Amino acid sequence: xxxxxxxxxxxxxxxxxxxxxxxxxxxxxxxxxxxxxxxxxxxxxxxxxxxxxxxxxxxxxxxxxxxxxxxxxxxxxxxxxxxxxxxxxxxxxxxxxxxxxxxxxxxxxxxxxxxxxxxxxxxxxxxxxxxxxxxxxxxxxxxxxxxxxxxxxxxxxxxxxxxxxxxxxxxxxxxxxxxxxxxxxxxxxxxxxxxxxxxxxxxxxxxxxxxxxxxxxxxxxxxxxxxxxxxxxxxxxxxxxxxxxxxxxxxxxxxxxxxxxxxxxxxxxxxxxxxxxxxxxxxxxxxxxxxxxxxxxxxxxxxxxxxxxxxxxxxxxxxxxxxxxxxxxxxxxxxxxxxxxxxxxxxxxxxxxxxxxxxxxxxxxxxxxxxxxxxxxxxxxxxxxxxxxxxxxxxxxxxxxxxxxxxxxxxxxxxxxxxxxxxxxxxxxxxxxxxxxxxxxxxxxxxxxxxxxxxxxxxxxxxxxxxxxxxxxxxxxxxxxxxxxxxxxxxxxxxxx
Ligand code: NAD
Numbered sequence: 231x232x233x234x235x236x237x238x239x240x241x242x243x244x245x246x247x248x249x250x251x252x253x254x255x256x257x258x259x260x261x262x263x264x265x266x267x268x269x270x271x272x273x274x275x276x277x278x279x280x281x282x283x284x285x286x287x288x289x290x291x292x293x294x295x296x297x298x299x300x301x302x303x304x305x306x307x308x309x310x311x312x313x314x315x316x317x318x319x320x321x322x323x324x325x326x327x328x329x330x331x332x333x334x335x336x337x338x339x340x341x342x343x344x345x346x347x348x349x350x351x352x353x354x355x356x357x358x359x360x361x362x363x364x365x366x367x368x369x370x371x372x373x374x375x376x377x378x379x380x381x382x383x384x385x386x387x388x389x390x391x392x393x394x395x396x397x398x399x400x401x402x403x404x405x406x407x408x409x410x411x412x413x414x415x416x417x418x419x420x421x422x423x424x425x426x427x428x429x430x431x432x433x434x435x436x437x438x439x440x441x442x443x444x445x446x447x448x449x450x451x452x453x454x455x456x457x458x459x460x461x462x463x464x465x466x467x468x469x470x471x472x473x474x475x476x477x478x479x480x481x482x483x484x485x486x487x488x489x490x491x492x493x494x495x496x497x498x499x500x501x502x503x504x505x506x507x508x509x510x511x512x513x514x515x516x517x518x519x520x521x522x523x524x525x526x527x528x529x530x531x532x533x534x535x536x537x538x539x540x541x542x543x544x545x546x547x548x549x550x551x552x553x554x555x556x557x558x559x560x561x562x563x564x565x566x567x568x569x570x571x572x573x574x575x576x577x578x579x580x581x582x583x584x585x586x587x588x589x590x591x592x593x594x595x596x597x598x599x600x601x602x603x604x605x606x607x608x609x610x611x612x613x614x615x616x617x618x619x620x621x622x623x624x625x626x627x628x629x630x631x632x633x634x635x636x637x638x639x640x641x642x643x644x645x646x647x648x649x650x651x652x653x654x655x656x657x658x659x660x661x662x663x664x665x666x667x668x669x670x671x672x673x674x675x676x677x678x679x680x681x682x683x684x685x686x687x688x689x690x691x692x693x694x695x696x697x698x699x700x701x702x703x704x705x706x707x708x709x710x711x712x713x714x715x716x717x718x719x720x721x722x723x724x725x726x727x
Contacts, residue, residue, distance in 0.1 A: 232314040232321075238267035238412060238436045239274055240419035242281035243429025248274050250437055253409055258324035258556040258563075259547050259594040265322075265413060269437030275404070275445040278433040282375040282402040283451060285430025290372045290400040294350040297398055301346035304425035308339045311421065315414050319386055320547045322411045324556040324595065325510055327548050337675070338390040341693060344677035348695050349398040352702070363712045369705040372400035373477065374453030376701065377446045379439065379467070380415070381459045382408035382558050383513040383617075388458055389415040391681075393422075395697035396456070397431055404433045404452075406443050408459075410559060412436040439463060450474050454701070457481070460615070461641070461686050479700045480688035481681075483615040484515040484643030487636035488672055489658060490531060491629065492524035494648035498670060499523075500534035502648070506672035507621035508542060508599055511557050512566075515687075516644035518621060518672050520612055522632050525625040532603060532623050536582040539599035544591055556595040557618060563595040566618030570600060573611035578602045578622070613639050629654065633661045642684030646672035665691075 237245040250269030257264050270278075289297075308315070315338075316330035325334070354368040376396045380388035385407055396403045407415040415434055422432045435442055439459075447455045447470055454477040457467050461482040471478045488506065490499045506518035523531045545552035557563040563586065570584050583600030586592065600620040605611050611622055626632040636645060646668040647658035655669045665683045668674070675681055680691035690700045710717070 232318045234265050234318065234413055235416040235420060238416065239270050239278070240416060240432070240434040241274065241278045242284075242433070243423060245420075246274070248435070248437060250441065253437070255322050255410060255413060256559065257321055258559050261560070261593060267412065267436060269409070270435040270442050271437070272445040275435050275442060276449070278404040278435050279375060279377070279446070279449050279451050281430040282404050282433050285428055286374055286402045289397070289402055289428060289431050292400070294352070297400065298346050298349040300425055300427050301342060301349060301394070301398060304422060304427065305339055305342045305346060307421040307425045308342060308418070311417060312336070312339065315386060315417060317548075318413045318417060320555075322413050323382065323385065323558050324547050326552045326555045328550055328552075329510060334384055334387055338386045341387070341390045341677045342394055344693075345394040345398040348698065351695065352399070352698060353695065354704075359711070363710060363717065365709045365711050367707040367709070369707060370698070370702045371705055373701060373703055374401060375451060376401050376403040376454050376456055377449065377452035378403055378405040378456040379443050379447065379459060380405065380407050382411040383510060383515070385411040386414040386418060389418050391692040392456055392458070393418075393432055395692075396701045397427070399698050399701040401453070401701055402431045404435060404446055406435050406437070406446055409436065409438045409442075444470070447471065447476075448474070452476055454479060456690075456700070458692075461688075464688060479690035481515070481690065481692055482643075482683060482686060482688035483641055484517070484683065484687055485519050485613070485615055485639045485641040486516055486644040486646070486664070486672070487662070488518040488521045489632050489636050489645070489647045489662075490521060490523040490527060491632070491647070491649040491651070491654055492526050493650050493654070494527070495650065495670070496527060496530055496534065499648040500531060500538060502646070502670075502672050503531075503535050503621060504538045504542070504599075506646070508539070508554055508619045509673055511554055511597070512619040513558060513562070513617050514673070516666065516673060518646065519616060520636070520639075521621055521623040522626050522635050523623055524632070525627055528623070528625040532581055532601065535621065535623070536601050539582050539601055542599050544587060544596055544598070554599065554619060557597060558595070560595045562617065563597050566597055566616055566620065569611060569614070569616055569618075570602070570620060573602055573605055573609060576606070576609055578605040578609070578611060583619070607635055607638060615641070629657070633658065637661075637663045640686040643687035644668070644672075
């Protein structure tokens with residue numbers, strides 16, 4: 231059993247306890263409370279912002295090499311506690327231990343390693359004489375204190391995606407994880423301290439979004455709000471930011487299409503659809519949710535997906551044999567179940583799944599892998615984010631129709647196209663309105679490449695050097711090189727002087 235952090239906030243290098251209401255952290259596979267904490271109220275949040283503001287002048291003045299060194303040490307510290315992080319992530323989210331060990335934790339550590347290197351590679355336009363009388367220089371500068379809010383689906387990874395580009399670029403940060411999954415973020419903060427990252431550079435506050443989260447993002451001392459979560463909350467946050475004139479970075483919901491053309495390798499598409507729709511029990515913003523399949527391959531695809539979904543083993547998240555754990559909470563499970571029930575009431579059919587399992591697993595927030603057919607393109611199950619282990623399959627007749635239907639939702643985070651035809655693949659890559667398009671795969675991400683949405687999925691990029699553009703601002707310095715008092719352009723203003 232991992233040792234959970236002794237307290238719930240990390241402010242100015244000190245672990246502390248909030249003064250607000252008591253909140254539980256629940257293992258969703260059993261319903262057992264594994265940890266409780268007191269939420270951080272507005273006083274703790276103000277103290278965290280103060281600590282980040284105090285730490286900013288010194289941290290922003292460190293060299294890229296100094297920041298890089300600190301992040302390399304952080305990578306080593308996280309490697310030391312990788313197994314504890316994996317077990318804790320599994321305990322608080324219910325995700326299978328294989329996923330925590332093979333995806334969440336190594337992916338997070340690789341991201342730290344990437345930013346340790348990237349800290350030394352800020353790119354910019356060449357300095358030079360764009361006017362004959364001046365030298366122009368571009369400075370890429372940090373912003374100040376970042377206020378960040380993260381969701382529960384990949385708690386450690388989301389913390390890393392927020393904190394690393396921010397501090398690598400010289401900012402300081404106050405991060406609020408989701409209220410039900412605070413533990414690995416606190417362990418990450420403790421690792422930052424052991425790595426020698428100065429007090430106040432990384433601060434963590436915990437508590438409910440409408441209280442702790444609002445106190446954070448409403449502060450006029452925040453230079454930028456960086457939010458990952460649902461589109462609905464993202465819009466509320468955008469309106470607060472608009473009032474304060476705060477810079478914004480929004481990574482919001484998704485409803486990824488999975489387009490299977492008639493020439494696709496069907497075995498690959500079937501395996502890809504099951505893996506991409508069920509990863510993290512479907513609680514992945516890029517998960518495949520809508521499979522558009524050419525009508526000539528539709529029945530074969532549906533039969534293949536249903537057969538494979540039935541082989542997915544539901545079980546205890548700690549068991550390495552388990553393929554799919556519970557959803558993150560009973561509330562989330564009930565939300566998904568109600569959405570599927572409404573889809574069936576409105577004419578869809580569950581080819582497999584469509585219910586919570588009975589027996590031993592009934593004590594947890596489980597839901598069976600679900601494949602739906604017969605849903606209408608305009609229905610809720612096709613248009614809205616489900617965030618559960620549910621795939622809807624719909625047939626199409628032509629390539630144009632497939633792309634039109636794939637793009638016909640408010641979201642634009644991710645999409646995939648399955649074809650052996652290089653021209654079709656390129657057309658799909660260009661036409662699909664999404665921040666990531668996979669060809670003959672769906673889900674893999676990599677630290678060097680950006681992740682972020684289009685349309686209602688938000689704007690701004692996580693991971694990759696593109697995220698530096700979010701966490702820095704560009705300054706143009708224009709220096710006179712003539713040393714002449716009467717400059718030629720003065721003629722325009724006072725011609726006779
Ligand atoms: P959520 O929007 O309910 O909550 C996200 C975070 O916002 C939590 O920390 C929560 O406490 C906080 N919050 C909630 N209400 C708030 C308010 N009024 N003011 C300030 N903060 C508030 O989302 P969730 O249910 O935790 O996470 C799932 C959502 O996150 C899905 O929509 C998913 O698509 C999205 N997500 C997106 C990405 C991406 O990169 N685009 C990645 C992961 C998750």
